Amino acid sequence: xxxxxxxxxxxxxxxxxxxxxxxxxxxxxxxxxxxxxxxxxxxxxxxxxxxxxxxxxxxxxxxxxxxxxxxxxxxxxxxxxxxxxxxxxxxxxxxxxxxxxxxxxxxxxxxxxxxxxxxxxxxxxxxxxxxxxxxxxxxxxxxxxxxxxxxxxxxxxxxxxxxxxxxxxxxxxxxxxxxxxxxxxxxxxxxxxxxxxxxxxxxxxxxxxxxxxxxxxxxxxxxxxxxxxxxxxxxxxxxxxxxxxxxxxxxxxxxxxxxxxxxxxxxxxxxxxxxxxxxxxxxxxxxxxxxxxxxxxxxxxxxxx
Amino acid sequence: xxxxxxxxxxxxxxxxxxxxxxxxxxxxxxxxxxxxxxxxxxxxxxxxxxxxxxxxxxxxxxxxxxxxxxxxxxxxxxxxxxxxxxxxxxxxxxxxxxxxxxxxxxxxxxxxxxxxxxxxxxxxxxxxxxxxxxxxxxxxxxxxxxxxxxxxxxxxxxxxxxxxxxxxxxxxxxxxxxxxxxxxxxxxxxxxxxxxxxxxxxxxxxxxxxxxxxxxxxxxxxxxxxxxxxxxxxxxxxxxxxxxxxxxxxxxxxxxxxxxxxxxxxxxxxxxxxx
Numbered sequence: 001x002x003x004x005x006x007x008x009x010x011x012x013x014x015x016x017x018x019x020x021x022x023x024x025x026x027x028x029x030x031x032x033x034x035x036x037x038x039x040x041x042x043x044x045x046x047x048x049x050x051x052x053x054x055x056x057x058x059x060x061x062x063x064x065x066x067x068x069x070x071x072x073x074x075x076x077x078x079x080x081x082x083x084x085x086x087x088x089x090x091x092x093x094x095x096x097x098x099x100x101x102x103x104x105x106x107x108x109x110x111x112x113x114x115x116x117x118x119x120x121x122x123x124x125x126x127x128x129x130x131x132x133x134x135x136x137x138x139x140x141x142x143x144x145x146x147x148x149x150x151x152x153x154x155x156x157x158x159x160x161x162x163x164x165x166x167x168x169x170x171x172x173x174x175x176x177x178x179x180x181x182x183x184x185x186x187x188x189x190x191x192x193x194x195x196x197x198x199x200x201x202x203x204x205x206x207x208x209x210x211x212x213x214x215x216x217x218x219x220x221x222x223x224x225x226x227x228x229x230x231x232x233x234x235x236x237x238x239x240x241x242x243x244x245x246x247x248x249x250x251x252x253x254x255x256x257x258x259x260x261x262x263x264x265x266x267x268x269x270x271x272x273x274x275x276x277x278x279x280x281x282x283x284x285x286x287x288x289x290x291x292x293x294x295x296x297x298x299x300x301x302x303x304x305x
Numbered sequence: 306x307x308x309x310x311x312x313x314x315x316x317x318x319x320x321x322x323x324x325x326x327x328x329x330x331x332x333x334x335x336x337x338x339x340x341x342x343x344x345x346x347x348x349x350x351x352x353x354x355x356x357x358x359x360x361x362x363x364x365x366x367x368x369x370x371x372x373x374x375x376x377x378x379x380x381x382x383x384x385x386x387x388x389x390x391x392x393x394x395x396x397x398x399x400x401x402x403x404x405x406x407x408x409x410x411x412x413x414x415x416x417x418x419x420x421x422x423x424x425x426x427x428x429x430x431x432x433x434x435x436x437x438x439x440x441x442x443x444x445x446x447x448x449x450x451x452x453x454x455x456x457x458x459x460x461x462x463x464x465x466x467x468x469x470x471x472x473x474x475x476x477x478x479x480x481x482x483x484x485x486x487x488x489x490x491x492x493x494x495x496x497x498x499x500x501x502x503x504x505x506x507x508x509x510x511x512x513x514x515x516x517x518x519x520x521x522x523x524x525x526x527x528x529x530x531x532x533x534x535x536x537x538x539x540x541x542x543x544x545x546x547x548x549x550x551x552x553x554x555x556x557x558x559x560x561x562x563x564x565x566x567x568x569x570x571x572x573x574x575x576x577x578x579x580x
Contacts, residue, residue, distance in 0.1 A: 150507060150509060154508075154509045155464075155508060155509050156507060156508035156509065172509045173464065173492035173493050173509075173510075251496065254493075255466065255492060255493025255494075255495065256469065256493050256494050256495065256496065257491070257492060257493050257494060258494075261493065269496065270469055270471055270494075270496065273394065273396040273397065273400075273469075273471040273472065274396070274470075274471040
């Protein structure tokens with residue numbers, strides 16, 4: 001969601017504002033368009049200029065993605081930003097967001113990478129269905145994910161009831177609940193990314209290792225993992241960014257309590273009802289984080305496109 | 306990402322579920338969207354009762370059940386009219402009205418939110434209080450924790466949810482707690498009154514402080530407990546015709562119905578108090 005936005009900003013940072021090609025038509029917002037239409041490295045092969053029927057909707061699409069973010073920057077209360085952003089609530093929410101997103105990513109790595117390996121390397125009946133089920137949270141509205149989590153892991157949930165009875169563990173309204181909600185929504189990104197990398201990686205290295213006497217697990221640990229590490233890293237960053245922006249599942253499953261379950265997106269939403277300026281300031285912080293993530297990913301994303 | 310999903314043999318369920326999800330999402334956005342009333346003829350003067358066209362009513366979430374009843378009644382009384390509701394948090398509704406949403410009537414859950422609209426010059430005439438609503442504690446069916454007072458909710462062993470202070474029910478709870486000089490630490494500050502109630506209906510929380518009307522609307526899934534501090538935190542619900550109403554005559558008639566004896570009967574049956 002915030003990724004395309006970051007793309008523009010990330011590029012704007014190192015692309016001088018200058019029109020890529022002379023355009024003979026009136027443009028909606030020439031500035032953002034020109035700043036982003038030129039790619040630093042990946043240059044489009046066509047040199048003859050784009051045909052109008054393609055150019056017009058393309059620029060509209062670009063303006064549609066960039067304008068809202070520009071508006072956010074234009075309407076930002078720059079003068080009162082310092083005190084808005086130094087309040088303890090903001091730092092509390094930001095810290096909680098960062099901690100939970102990182103924990104959710106770690107959880108996704110621990111159980112997501114083996115799952116990706118299973119999907120890519122082991123033939124079993126119903127594999128396609130399993131892959132579809134793993135992808136489902138990607139397309140599921142997060143609120144629905146939150147409701148589903150409540151039904152499963154809530155105090156009265158299918159599994160949650162036993163957790164409560166046997167271990168006295170209840171997840172809703174706790175920081176652990178936030179991590180679970182974020183991992184549920186973000187893990188599919190990681191699994192799909194790692195699985196893609198595994199399928200692209202040559203399995204013969206692993207086979208060679210096993211013929212040389214390595215067990216399958218050793219081959220995975222010493223050969224496969226280093227081979228797909230870049231893919232895992234990219235997937236982890238994506239998952240982390242998605243977890244950071246998670247709203248629907250979190251507020252549904254973990255509720256909203258400052259310092260415990262109130263992450264940045266929740267405080268943005270609630271601030272909007274009472275103090276729109278604070279909401280804009282908080283949004284800018286999240287935007288900045290997204291831009292940073294994208295800048296970190298750029299080498300691996302933009303150029304390999 | 307999607308490519309690998311599409312390549313699989315088992316993408317059908319995904320797509321079907323995604324379709325269902327998309328449909329649900331569309332339905333949700335449709336609810337939150339205020340449909341602009343199509344060019345309905347404002348009835349001239351409206352004395353002869355020749356009303357027609359679309360009436361758009363923005364109303365607080367707690368009015369959902371009773372206003373839907375009144376809307377059906379109105380359409381029966383005036384064939385040719387069509388009442389469209391947009392229910393939500395009063396703050397959000399006020400914000401969209403001042404932002405120029407084409408609505409005829411606004412009914413909010415607190416004078417504060419109504420003031421936002423009036424100060425922006427969007428209200429026609431003076432908003433009038435048409436009902437009042439009192440807080441009540443919603444507990445699990447059978448009240449297993451034996452909650453009898455607001456003070457009982459401060460027990461640290463209980464999971465209590467209340468509304469966030471940005472919404473009317475949250476500020477009312479704050480008032481009631483201050484009146485009783487109580488300190489309550491909930492497990493969550495919910496974004497609106499209905500979601501606070503839902504947490505108890507799903508048995509995830511032991512109790513919530515909501516409106517009397519919400520407890521009644523929830524039927525047997527929760528149990529209501531009255532508490533004396535709520536007397537000092539009663540919410541007035543103001544209603545007003547809007548300045549930019551596309552269908553002023555019909556809108557006026559709808560406000561009239563809400564304030565009539567028949568309308569008040571529906572509202573008091575839902576648990577609202579008379580103004």
